[in-house]
Amino acid sequence: MKSETAGNKAIFFSNVTKTYYTSKGKYGLLRDTLGQILSPFFSGNRHVRPTVLALKNVSFNIKRGETVGIIGRNGAGKSTILKLISKITYPNSGKIFVDGKIGAFIELGAGLHHELTGRENIYFYGTILGMKKKEIDRKFAEIVDFAEIRKFLDIPIKKYSSGMYSRLGFSVCAFCNPDILLVDEVLAVGDINFQKKCLDKMASFAREKTIVFVSHNLEAIKKICTRVIYLENGRIAKMGNTLKVVNYYIKRSKEVIN
Amino acid sequence: MEKIYIKELWSFRELLSALTIREIKVRYKQTLLGAAWAILQPASLTIIFTIVFGIFLKVSSGALPYPIFAYSALLPWTFFSNAVTFGALSVVNNGSLVSKIYFPREVLPISSVGAALFDFAMAAMVFIIMIAFYKVSLTSNIVYLFIIIPSILFLTTGISMILATLNVLFRDIKFVVPLALQIWLYISPVIYSFDQVPEKYKVFIFLNPLTGLIQSFRDASVYGKEPPVLILSYSVILSIIIFLLGYWFFKSKERIFADVL
Numbered sequence: 357m358k359s360e361t362a363g364n365k366a367i368f369f370s371n372v373t374k375t376y377y378t379s380k381g382k383y384g385l386l387r388d389t390l391g392q393i394l395s396p397f398f399s400g401n402r403h404v405r406p407t408v409l410a411l412k413n414v415s416f417n418i419k420r421g422e423t424v425g426i427i428g429r430n431g432a433g434k435s436t437i438l439k440l441i442s443k444i445t446y447p448n449s450g451k452i453f454v455d456g457k458i459g460a461f462i463e464l465g466a467g468l469h470h471e472l473t474g475r476e477n478i479y480f481y482g483t484i485l486g487m488k489k490k491e492i493d494r495k496f497a498e499i500v501d502f503a504e505i506r507k508f509l510d511i512p513i514k515k516y517s518s519g520m521y522s523r524l525g526f527s528v529c530a531f532c533n534p535d536i537l538l539v540d541e542v543l544a545v546g547d548i549n550f551q552k553k554c555l556d557k558m559a560s561f562a563r564e565k566t567i568v569f570v571s572h573n574l575e576a577i578k579k580i581c582t583r584v585i586y587l588e589n590g591r592i593a594k595m596g597n598t599l600k601v602v603n604y605y606i607k608r609s610k611e612v613i614n
Numbered sequence: 615m616e617k618i619y620i621k622e623l624w625s626f627r628e629l630l631s632a633l634t635i636r637e638i639k640v641r642y643k644q645t646l647l648g649a650a651w652a653i654l655q656p657a658s659l660t661i662i663f664t665i666v667f668g669i670f671l672k673v674s675s676g677a678l679p680y681p682i683f684a685y686s687a688l689l690p691w692t693f694f695s696n697a698v699t700f701g702a703l704s705v706v707n708n709g710s711l712v713s714k715i716y717f718p719r720e721v722l723p724i725s726s727v728g729a730a731l732f733d734f735a736m737a738a739m740v741f742i743i744m745i746a747f748y749k750v751s752l753t754s755n756i757v758y759l760f761i762i763i764p765s766i767l768f769l770t771t772g773i774s775m776i777l778a779t780l781n782v783l784f785r786d787i788k789f790v791v792p793l794a795l796q797i798w799l800y801i802s803p804v805i806y807s808f809d810q811v812p813e814k815y816k817v818f819i820f821l822n823p824l825t826g827l828i829q830s831f832r833d834a835s836v837y838g839k840e841p842p843v844l845i846l847s848y849s850v851i852l853s854i855i856i857f858l859l860g861y862w863f864f865k866s867k868e869r870i871f872a873d874v875l
Contacts, residue, residue, distance in 0.1 A: 376873055439872065443716045446869045458716070466714035469636060471643045476636075483632040484715055512643075 365455065366536055366566040367418040367441060372450035374411040374436055410436040412590045413450070420456075423567040425577040425598065427605050428587035434570045437587075438538045441568065456566065459485060459534025461526065468525060470514035474505050477513055478528055485532040495531045502553070503527035523550055530557050537567045555579070574602050619865065622718050630721045634728035637700070641729065652733035653740050655696075656688040663688070667805050674810065678836055682748050686832040687804040689734070689741050690763075694770050694824065695795050697730035701774025702791045705782050709875040719868045720861070723774040727767065745836065753838035761850060762830050762841070769823055769853035772860030779867045782874055798822075803829050808842075819845060823852040 411433045418424050426434045439445045440452055442460050467481040478499055482492040492499075500506050503523040505516075513521060539558065555576060561567060562580055571577055577584060577598065584601040586594045586608075594604050623630070642648045660681055667673040668680030675683035704722040705712060712719060745752070781787035801822055803811075808819070808829045819825045826849030830841030 444713065444872045460715065466710050469640060471640050472636065476639070480632050480636055483629050484711065484717060486629075488628060 364420045365417060365453070366420045366422070367416075367455075367568070368451075368453040369417075369437075369440075370415050370451040372411055372414045372440065372447045372452060373409075374433075374440065374445070374447050375407040375409050378406045378408050409590050411440075411447075414587075414590070414592055415450075416585060416592065416595060418566060418568065420566055421564065423562045423569060423580055423582050425581035425584040426568065426570045426587060427572070427574070427577060427584060427602065428593075429609070432587040433590040434587055435540055438540055438568065438570060441536070442538060454536065456535030457486065457533075458536050458538065459529060459532050460538040461529045461540065466525075467528075468513060468521065471512055473512055474500075474509045474516070474524060477524065481525070481528045482532060485529065485534075487532050491533075499527045499531050502530065502557075504550075519547060519550070526550075526554055530554075535565060537561055537565050538570075539567065540570045541572065574606070578602060619718070619720075619861075623720065626718055626721055629717055630725055630728070633721055633725035634732075637725055637729040638732050649733075649736055652736035655733075656685060656692040656737050657740060659688050659692070660685045663805060673806055676807065676837070678750070679748055682744050682750060682836055683807075683832070684804070685741060685744055686836045687802075687828050689737055690766055690828055690831045691799065691802065691804050691824075692737060693730050693734040694766060695799070696733055697727045697770045698774055698777065698795065699791060700730065701726040701770070702777035702781050702787060704774070705778045705871060706785070706788075706875065713872045713875050719871060720775065720864055723778045723864070724771060727771050727774055730770070731767070741835075750836050751838060752835070755834045755838055755840050758830060758834035758841055758846075762827055762834065762846070765850045765853040766824075766827050766831075768857040769827070772853070772857035775860035775864040776856075779864050782871055783867070798824070801825075803832075807832075820848065823849045823856065825849070827853070 414433070414437070426437060428434055436445070438460065440447060441454055442458050443454075467484045468477050469480065472480065478496065479489070479492055482499075483489070487495075500509065503520070503526070505520055505524055508516065508520065513524065516524070537558070558567065558569075559580055567580070569577065569581060581598050583596060584598045585592055586601050586605050588608070593608070594601050638649075642651065645651060647654065663684045664681045668675065668684070673680070701723040704726045705719060708722050711717075712722075744750075777787055777791060799805075801818075802824045808816075808825060811819075826842070826845040830846045830849070833839050833841040
């Protein structure tokens, strides 16, 4: 796969289509699977699994060092793109190429376990994000200071406030040193001071790393993105210059409301 | 293809050990007795089995006292049963990890087996104390354990992977597992010895890979005799086949885990 892509591409999508199965009712998957297996025996009553289209023929390129924003309404397929980049889910058709270590600030706290202490969670979450133990040892103090949780390091994080929880998650992510950074709506958490700290951290990343930034916060998008992709119902509606695309999105949103 | 899997799994070995340690820690956090539960489980079963089957029903335990007869089988059985119980739930219970972060998914069932292995090691210490207490003389046949224990590990991992995959697709599995394990305990030579099975039923041994492994574990350890080589070889091969099948099945369905969870 590597041979066909040129050196400075970090992410490459070619005609990517993704559908999800939607199962209804409490028997969900079992009924759908049985239906599929049994349907040849009952002609005329073919069971078709219900699906929902998340992305349709999406193609784009992201070069190394770019900061690309993805905007669009809820359900437009923004998070699906991030999940495809990080190999959490796979496309039904089309090609995806990703080059570099991925760090995902997707839904903070996913890797945290509430029974473990802050210290234990830093090590555990760091390991999930691909850090070696030595690396975490080295960055431990920085992570703790950034999260502002030094006093609470050795108590289980179920006793933490939600702000502390997300600060811990963000800090571990921020120090895992990826080549490609995926950011999904993380700025919605924490107080204003911490939000500013996160944005500054991302801006400092932006100088050397590739960033894909999903957000509804258009001001933040304008501030750090070099290019924007606007999705509408799983298709790319517009892509290019940040200001132009953001303005187009605002215009389209008003049209929909009217 | 397998080579790539192994290479990737190797690169995530720190995650594997971190998950295993987390599972052990979390399991015993906020329990008063902590890791003592790893010992209490087989020990309490040994006591009740000794009373019911050893004293009331007078099941023969050969030249050995019934408690050590029962414990020598409950030790591998408890490992198997715990690992499969937690392994089957491992992917679903870690759903928030699976649907948000990429890592080779097999570290989840494997770490459940790893955590059960910790319990096994704890319970094995009691086994050693019992061997000393009952003055059981060990023989060189003990080296068979180096074949038997890894085979149990393969079998357990394979079955955990199959069940973990099925449990993602059909949540009914979480109800099936405890029931199936209860039945499985009775069809394995834990309470009784394989020699006590009537001739005409002995062919069923070939359906249960655990029979040969548990019988051999007991024979090689406390009886100090050579395990039934034919049955053991069969069980070893079957365990490896089940492991490979389980791994293949898990990897073939892994890509849809995040979509289904």
